[in-house]
Amino acid sequence: MKAIVYSSTGGRDVLELVDRPVPEPGPGEVRVRVVISGVNHSDWKAREFGHRGGPLMFPEVVPHHDGGGVVDAVGEGVDPGRVGQRVWVWEAAYKRPHGTAAEYTIVPSRNAVPLPANVSFEVGASLGLRAVAAHRCLLAGQHGPRRLGPGALEGCTVLVAGGAGGVGQAAIQLGTWAGASVIATVSSPEKAKLALAAGAAHTVDYRSDTVVEDIRALAPGGVDLLVEVAATANIGTAMEVLATDGTVAAYGTEGTSELTFPTRKAIGRNLRFQFVMVMTLPAADKDLAAADITDAAAAGAITAGESAGLPLHRFPLHRTGDAQDAVQAGIVGKVLVDIGE
Structure with a gap:
């Protein structure tokens, strides 16, 4: 061969x-x-x-x-x-x-x-690693479901950082399939088009000086779950837009960067930080992800190509x-x- x-x-x-x-x-x-x-x-x-x-x-x-x-x-x-x-x-x-x-x-x-x-x-x-990572992030919320499916995230506001990225696109599609209201951050109008094509309800330019205000305007009560590709770089924004009992699910490493955050604010609002590495997930979580992702694909909810973002x-x-x-x-x-x- x-x-x-x-x-x-x-x-x-x-x-x-x-x-x-x-x-x-x-x-x-x-x-x-x-x-x-x-x-x-x-x-x-x-x-x-x-x-x-x-x-x-x-x-x-x-x-x-x-x-x-x-x-x-x-x-x-x-x-x-x-x-x-x-x-x-x-x-x-x-x-x-x-x-x-x-x-x-x-x-x-x-x-x-x-x-x-x-x-x-x-x-x-x-599909593969990016979809499994997105699946795990979407289940990380403190009051979230055990698995994904239609209606599983109904009433949940999800912020996807880097909505035009591979994991970001999968998180938008899976989150939307599960009934969440999805906001995506992007860095250009071209990437905004891709995030919207994937199913995001709204996009926000994360480079804007008003990024916090822009997200808060779309989610006045804060976001319940943040699917994060760059936790170190975006921690300031995260602390301002998360709802009480909100969760950051971070799957990006950013090299050797170290994450610091205001502990008093995090404790006072009962925030959760969940870090995600696909390879080291328990086997049962991997099998569950594979099953849910396959169901979403069969339903046409997770797809690929320009028209899917x-x-x-x-x-x-x-x-x-x-x-x-x-x-x-x-x-x-x-x-x-x-x-x-």
């Missing part, structure tokens, strides 16, 4: 297009013939810095966590009926050498989630380096690598 691999950390020059034997699934695993691979920030970071800044966990790594494809073989203990099933794949490269930047990948059966018949492979490859950028397998560079440079939308039909 054709695959992109790297055997040392570094820039895009460590990536190689090679031929490798088709891998065989082990117990509890499935083999997926990958049609489209999805690229995330964690993919180029793992390539450049290794596992948590340390050495690679394997002599050779196939990158990328997300994808869409078809199960073509199963290991011991997996229902043979899964062969031929369309799936969306996520977390493929977490502590494993078989990512989705290859014609075939091997993943635990639970990480190959059945893809509804009405959902395309490109949408399936665009998530422009798609396509690259062939041999240009995986360009695809990762595009993500690293902050391209707006979802970057996909086409593997095969």
Whole structure:
């Protein structure tokens, strides 16, 4: 099979297009013939810095966590009926050498989630880590539901920071599907159009000197939940717009920045700060997210493309380096690598 691999950390020059034997699934695993691979920030970071800044966990790594494809073989203990099933794949490269930047990948059966018949492979490859992160953030509220679905967030005002980003777009779509009133912050009129296309009721320019007043005008009682990509940079705004019993759900790291906030104000208003790292979530939370996301996709509530607020950028397998560079440079939308039909 054709695959992109790297055997040392570094820039895009460590990536190689090679031929490798088709891998065989082990117990509890499935083999997926990958049609489209999805690229995330964690993919180029793992390539450049290794596992948590340390050495690679394997002599050779196939990158990328997300994808869409078809199960073509199963290991011991997996229902043979899964062969031929369309799936969306996520977390493929977490502590494993078989990512989705290859014609075939091997993943635990639970990480190959059945893809509804009405959902395309490109949408399936665009779900993965970003949608799971958004799902977890939306469930972080102090009085929030246990899972998402129509009406689950009815009466809740959600502020999504960075509404034109990958997680932001998923949070807008999932939040709107669940009945929340969603406000998104953006940095340009072009990004405002994308956030509105995703389903946001309102957008606010976070660079404005009146950002707090603008948000308060839309949510006079404050926002119940803030899905935050840059908690350190935005903490001042957060403390002014959160409602009593409000929650900040932060999924962005901002490098080595440290978060400080006025403790008295936070305590006095019973605020909650929830930090989200998809890979280290409990397995039960991951499975719940996969189920809810699949339901939303089947209902047409979480989609991809310009009309859904998530422009798609396509690259062939041999240009995986360009695809990762595009993500690293902050391209707006979802970057996909086409593997095969």
